[in-house]
Every structure is written in C-alpha cells, then in structure tokens.
Amino acid sequence: MTVRTLPVNAGIVTQETGYNCGPATTQNAIWAKTQRVVPESQLARELGTTVNGTDSIAYLDRALGNHLGIDHLTQWVLNDPPTPAQVNDFWGRLVRSVNAGYAVAMNWIAPPNNYPRGVGGSRSPSYGGGTVYHYTLAAGYDDAHRWVFVADSGFQPKTYWITVEQCMSLIAGKGYTYPNLPTGLKVTDVTGFTSAFMSAIGSDAKDVLAQIAGRWPQLGGRTVAEAVAELMKR
Template identity: 30%
Template structure:
C-alpha cells in the first residue's frame, strides 16, 4: 500500500459521501455479443485460479460507480439491469452511494439473498481480515458471484500502477495464486478496465469501508 498516497486521498475524502463518487466521468463501454453470451459462465483458469464470467459496462458519470459495479456483478448471474434502475434502488446521488450495505441489499434483491456485507473497520487490514477477504473472494468467484468492494484512497496494482479515488466502488471478478492475487473490473477505467492486485493491497484499499460477497 502506498501510504503517502492513501493519506493524501483521505484528506480530500470529505469532498464526497463515504460511499464513493469519483472526480471525472467515464464513457460507457460496449460489450460484444460473445461477451454477453459468456456473462453467466464460471471457468477454470488453472490450479488455484477461477474467473467469473461477466459483462463489463463503464459508469456514464462520476458518481455511478456503485450502480456500475453492481451491474457488473449481476451480469455474472445473467442479469442485465440498467445502471439507472440500480441507482434508484441504491439511493445513488451526485454524492455517490452511501455504503456497501446498500450494495448488498440491492444485490440480494436480484439474486435471492446470496450476498453479505463484510466491514474492514480499521485503517489497515489485519492478517485475519486479509485472509477473510481472500476466502470470501474465492468462494464468491467460485460460485460465479463477483465481489463488489467499496474503496478509498490509493493502491498499487501488480504492474506498479497507482489507482486512487476519493471514494469508489469496483468489482472483483477473478483470482489466481489461490486467491492471493485478484483481478479488478473498474467501471471508472474503460480504457484499461481490468488490472491485477495483491489481496493484501486490496484489503488495505477497502480498509475503513466494506465489501459485498
């Protein structure tokens, strides 16, 4: 975790609601028919690796990260719900979506109660919380149910690229290395919508907030 970056982002977090809105718009990406057809597929990628089939769609404005991430997760269950419909159910405003609890509530409305909320209340995730996240991601992706995470501040992916938001939601859609490395589907980054991240880095990115799995 880039602590200096995280601390600098924490200092501006008051500009948005705790749930997440980002500083600039992203244009919606279009999925191919093949991608849509694969939306409900869960496939083996190798030993200690699994991927949930899903349909990516970018958020159309700076505050729809909650609806967009929820839509990505639901697409793995074969459900194509509009972001506007999800935003209404989530109570999303220009200040974002309040918390992971709202994401879980709406995911459960469409999936029949498959999701739960887990909070990482401390500023830094403990070893136990990292392990809990790893286990939750593996169980969720194995079941074809991507995880929606509520994050704050900055984090660095496995390629050394920094990603920072003053509040944001994103979706975890794949894992490898027995869950120690996970793939993020980021609705705010249509030009580079996927990146891999160490599970500890992700847990610390979520720290102070929570996730739906």
C-alpha cells in the same frame, strides 16, 4: 494452481456518470453471475445514488440479494491497516464466491500513495486527482499468487490484477459485500459421523458421547451437532 475469473461485459463495465460507481459495480456483479443487463439508471434508483455517490456498501448487499436471489452480507473493515485474519477472511470469501459464480463488491479508499498497482503483467489503473473514494468489483482470483481480479467501472484499464494485501488495504475504512452461500454441512452429516464413531469406541466413551448427543436446554433443545451445524450456516 487455480486461476478463475468471472465474465466481465466490456460493453457495460464503464459507469455512465462520474458518481455511478456503486450502480455500475452492482450491474457488473449481476452480469458476472447471470449475463443479464439491469440498467444502471434503475440500479441508481434502487441504491439511492445521487451526484454525491452511493452512501454505503450496505445498499449494494440489498440490491444484489434482490437481483441474484441470494442474501448478501456486508463485512466492515474499519481498522487500517487490516489484520492478517481480515485479509484471510476476505480471501476465503472471495474464492468461495467466485467458485460459485458470484463476484464480491468492494468499497475503496485510495489515497495517492496507495493507488491500485497492477500485477502479473496487468497495467495499473489511471487513478488520479487526490484520494479516490470508489466502488469496484472483485471478479476472480489467482490462488498461487493470492491476486485479485478487479473489474473497475471508473478507470482504464477496466480490468486488472492486484495483490489481496493491497486490495484489503484499499477496503480498510469501508467494507465489502459477498453472497451468503450455504456451507453444505447438514445436521445428518454431523450426527451420522457421531453414530459411526460411537460404534467404534468403548462403553465409557459412549456414555460421554451420549450426553453430548442429547438435547441441551442451553442450546434451545438442540443437540450439540445441530447447534454447530446451525452456527456454520451463518
């Protein structure tokens, strides 16, 4: 069982205006990785935030990429409810991000019948006033229960746990932004395995593998191993 949470700065987690949840979430994500405070007003300018809020989670991926030095990707979840595969994809990206020290920014739609419900003894946040459109931060995980640790700039308490299923039901209709981390798989890893495998098998199979290991015009002159490694970087 692993429970891992990133740092949350109690002094900055709260958004400075009623419409600054996008800049505040970005600010909290930067702090979680670097313990560096970027003024919320500066981030609001970068995100194009107005009294109507921040138009798109895609603006957060650009800002986070600039401040954290690693590209961020936005995953849209436009269907509601999300599929089990989408839930699992989010969970895998969250765990991988947090393990590397990065949080995941989320855009939520929370109708009154689906306000966030705290689990694991954490208090439910004080959402109210109809459907809430809001940016929040996933800053940790509990893999035994598949719970998500949320830093919430707009409501008390500022941190709480919810299930990954409810978390994704809140993202449905919007999206989330996560760091584009390298996979760690290198072409040499794949080709090295292929060479070792070929030395242990018979000549007929070697002929087949020799063709696979060759350079294919259909793959832009790359080997199968090189093409697979390139795909896994994306």
